[in-house]
Amino acid sequence: MNKIIAVCMLTLLTSVSVLSQKVNGDVKNGEKLFKDNCTACHALDRKLTGPALKGIVTKLTEEGADVGWIQKWIMNNEALRKSGDKRANKIFEENNQIAMDVFEGRLSEQNIDDILAYLENPPVPTQEVTPVVVEKKTSNDLNYILLSFASIGVILIFTLIKVNKLVKLKTSSAELTELESTRIKNFSQFYVQYKGVLYALVTLLLALSFYGVWAWLMGIGVDKGYAPDQPIYFSHKIHAGENKINCQLCHSGAKYGKVSEIPSLSVCMNCHRNISEYTGKYIEPGKSKEFYTAEIKKIYEHIGWDEENQKYTGKQNPVKWERIHNMPDFVYFNHSQHVVAGEKTIIANYNKKNPNHQIDVVCKACHGSIDTMNVVRMANDFTMGWCVDCHRTTEVDMNNGYNAAYFNKLHEKLKKEYGEDKSKITVDAIGGLECGKCHY
Ligand code: HEC
Ligand code: HEC
Ligand code: HEC
Ligand code: HEC
Ligand code: HEC
Ligand code: HEC
Structure with a gap:
């Protein structure tokens, strides 16, 4: 009987957890909806x-509004204005009523969520924006080709x-008919x-297949500690550490989308139009002001x-950033699930486990102290073990709005059933x- 109840609860809970993805939207669908409904008045x-x-x-x-406000505005701005909402009336006044x-x-x-997701991460770069190119470590297609070379070689x-063997055997055999022996000769x-x-030919195929296996191993083996050189020596220590620039100013996707994304150069230009030289006090050993300025x-x-x-x-020439974190295609990982819904408990749990290393920004629980790294590592x-480990030990945030209503009831029930x-x-x-949940 208890088992049945437990199963029922789990089913209920899993269907509820879909709610935690509320801020997520489908960017593609959002783009279409935006074109159909909004582009008459907005670009x-x-x-x-x-x-x-x-x-x-x-x-x-x-500016202090929450996502709920934006949704309300888009749904019915008139009602929002009539309700006396200050912000709504201010925007209305500012735009000539x-x-x-x-x-x-x-x-x-x-x-609306889809549209908002699209507005946060519009995929197609406009003319002023250089596309962000992120190189993958290895190409899977290439590996398949190389592997088939290997099997052909074998x-x-x-x-x-x-x-x-056959050639040696047959030519010495006395029982062969004449016809057969000429054929064999x-x-x-x-x-x-x-x-x-x-x-x-065989040597060539073998060489190719060794290369394939090597490339494959390189792609699989490098994980923790992987820290490739980048085309521009961009230091997180100088930006996020010394100058205290918020992670999400550059990686804004982390909050609303599936991926965090590398900022485009036009984001850099917001600051670097004015900062054209390095004048900071911090200089990494072996580097110089001139180096940073260059x-x-x-x-x-x-x-x-x-x-x-x-x-x-x-005249543009996109930067080819080297991709560092890269889950296989069959894994589904969503930043907003962790950065928005999981933020509080992930931080709390991390700080409990690491009394000597407290964090304030959720990103650090998974990415380490990026703000102290000159080169991202x-x-x-x-x-998979790493993901699962954290899921086993991190509590769900009962108060995070999405979960609150449902979990509070359940929490009480579980308390009665299993004790404190x-x-x-x-x-x-x-x-x-x-x-x-994690695999397609
Ligand atoms: C008929 C023209 C029109 C259409 C269509 C329209 N908007 Fe607007 N929108 C405006 C105007 C004008 C404002 C400025 C506020 C005002 O004057 O009421 C605005 C303001 C906004 C704001 C607030 C912006 C800010 O800076 O605070 C958002 C968000 C917004 N619109 C989203 C949308 C979305 C999403 C759609 C499509 C689903 C859409 N709008 C369709 C005219 C339009
Ligand atoms: C001023 C913009 C900026 C800020 C602020 C910033 N980043 Fe970055 N981030 C970048 C750029 C550019 C790259 C790509 C180059 C590199 O890897 O260093 C990057 C790369 C990364 C990567 C590796 C991406 C990959 O390829 O897997 C992670 C993880 C990351 N940032 C996390 C953070 C965190 C966490 C913070 C806050 C502590 C932060 N970033 C602050 C611009 C920024
Ligand atoms: C929010 C403002 C801001 C943004 C956005 C920004 N930077 Fe910077 N950047 C700074 C500041 C501040 C410094 C340090 C300047 C000083 O101390 O003189 C700096 C220094 C640098 C330096 C020299 C030090 C180093 O890190 O090697 C480089 C290179 C650089 N930025 C590249 C970039 C790139 C590439 C981007 C976009 C991905 C970017 N910055 C985005 C503010 C910004
Ligand atoms: C629960 C762990 C976790 C947290 C918290 C987290 N990340 Fe990530 N991050 C990942 C994983 C896993 C990947 C690899 C995703 C992939 O390859 O699909 C990743 C990849 C990235 C990348 C590379 C581009 C991409 O999206 O694939 C950037 C940039 C990044 N994270 C920045 C951030 C920032 C900024 C924060 C905080 C706002 C953050 N991350 C919080 C686990 C996390
Ligand atoms: C919390 C997320 C998560 C869950 C739940 C999960 N996986 Fe995974 N799984 C991953 C990640 C991440 C990887 C990729 C690991 C890597 O690249 O090193 C992976 C990789 C794999 C692989 C490839 C082999 C390997 O170890 O790299 C298989 C097979 C697999 N998972 C099967 C399963 C099965 C079966 C289940 C259910 C019992 C499951 N996974 C549940 C996250 C998850
Ligand atoms: C630092 C801890 C931590 C790590 C590491 C972590 N997660 Fe999570 N994950 C969470 C928390 C906390 C939640 C619950 C958020 C909520 O809804 O309150 C969550 C939720 C999820 C969910 C939604 C589950 C559901 O039932 O709705 C998926 C899918 C997921 N994580 C995938 C992954 C994958 C894939 C990885 C590894 C690449 C990973 N996570 C690594 C803490 C973590």
Whole structure:
């Protein structure tokens, strides 16, 4: 009987946990909805009838609004204004009292989340923005080709050995008919004549397959500690550490999207249009002010910024950042699930486990103290065991809005049933160990 109840609860809980993804949206669908409903009055990067909307969630939340407010505004701005909401009326005044359409009945809440996700991470770069190129460590397709080369090579060697044996055996056999023996003689001659070519082919295939295996091992083996050189010597210690720049200013995707993303050069230019030289006190051993300044100039080269005349030349050459963290394609990992829904408990749990190393920013629980790194290095091994370990030991945040209503009831029930000790609900209890949650 208890078992049945437990199973029922688990099913209930897993269906509830879908709610925790509420801020997530489907960027593709969002793009379509935006084009269909909003582009008459809004563009991403410039003002039309309404304000530019790229990154609007970040902008408004920085100004103190919450996501709920933005959703309400889009759903029915008129009602919001009539309710006396100050912010809503202020925007209306600032935009010459032009009323925005009401979307109640036309868009669902999910539709709006999709649009917001798109506005945070519009995938297609506009002309002013250089695309962000992130190189993958190895290409899987190449590996398949190389592996098939390897198998062909092995089969060829096998056949050669067999043929070799056959040639020796058959020519010495007395029982052969004349016809067969001439055939075999011809074949032996052919074989002797072209042996060299065959061996050369086999050697080539073997060399290729060794290369394949090596490349594959490189891709799989490097994990914790992986810290490749980057085309621009960008130091997190100088940006996030010395200058205390918030991680999410550059990696804004972490909050609303599946991926964090590397910022585009136009984000760099927000500051580096004015910061063209390094004048900081901190200098890493072996580096110099001149070195740092030269690295800043690389931004200008790549984005095509003419420093002297303070204008863009239009000549761009995207930076090819080397990708460091890279889960296999069959793994589903979502930043916002961890950065928004899991933020409080992940920080609390980390600090409990590491009394000598307290963190304030959730990113550090997984990425380590990036703000002390000149070169980003993988701080954990990012394996399945690592994910599962944390899900087993990290409690779910009962008060994070999404979970609160449902879990509080359940929490009480569990307390009654199992006693005070076992009343903690860890991520595994809400489905965090189910294969399908992390694998497609
Ligand atoms: C008929 C024109 C029109 C359409 C269509 C429209 N908007 Fe607006 N929107 C405006 C105007 C004008 C404002 C400025 C506020 C005002 O004057 O009421 C605005 C303001 C906003 C704001 C607040 C921006 C800020 O800087 O505070 C958001 C968010 C927004 N719109 C999202 C959307 C979305 C999403 C859609 C499509 C689903 C959409 N709008 C469709 C005209 C429009
Ligand atoms: C000023 C912009 C900026 C800030 C602020 C910033 N980053 Fe970055 N981050 C970058 C750039 C550019 C890269 C790519 C180059 C590199 O790897 O250093 C990057 C790379 C990374 C990577 C590795 C990405 C990969 O390829 O796997 C992680 C993880 C990361 N940042 C986390 C953080 C965290 C955590 C913080 C806050 C403590 C932070 N970043 C603050 C710009 C920034
Ligand atoms: C929020 C402002 C801001 C943004 C955004 C920003 N930087 Fe910086 N950057 C700084 C400051 C501040 C310094 C230190 C300047 C000093 O101390 O003189 C700096 C220094 C640098 C340096 C020299 C030191 C080092 O890290 O090697 C480079 C190179 C650099 N930035 C590259 C970038 C790149 C590339 C981007 C975009 C991915 C970027 N910055 C985005 C503020 C910013
Ligand atoms: C629960 C662990 C966890 C937390 C917390 C976390 N990350 Fe990540 N991060 C990951 C994993 C796992 C990947 C690899 C994702 C992939 O390859 O699909 C990753 C990848 C990245 C990347 C590389 C680009 C990408 O999205 O794949 C950046 C940049 C990054 N994280 C920044 C951040 C920042 C900034 C924060 C805090 C706001 C943060 N992360 C919080 C686990 C985490
Ligand atoms: C530092 C701890 C930590 C690590 C490491 C971690 N997670 Fe999580 N994860 C959480 C927490 C906490 C939640 C629950 C958030 C909530 O809804 O309150 C969660 C939730 C999830 C969920 C949603 C579960 C559900 O039932 O809705 C998925 C999927 C997930 N994580 C995947 C991963 C993957 C894949 C990795 C490894 C690449 C990983 N996580 C690593 C702490 C972690
Ligand atoms: C919390 C997230 C999470 C859950 C739950 C999870 N996996 Fe994984 N799994 C991962 C990650 C991350 C990797 C990639 C590890 C790597 O690249 O080193 C992985 C890799 C794998 C692999 C490839 C082999 C390997 O170890 O690299 C298999 C097979 C696999 N998982 C099966 C399963 C099965 C079966 C279940 C259910 C019992 C499951 N996983 C549940 C996160 C998860």
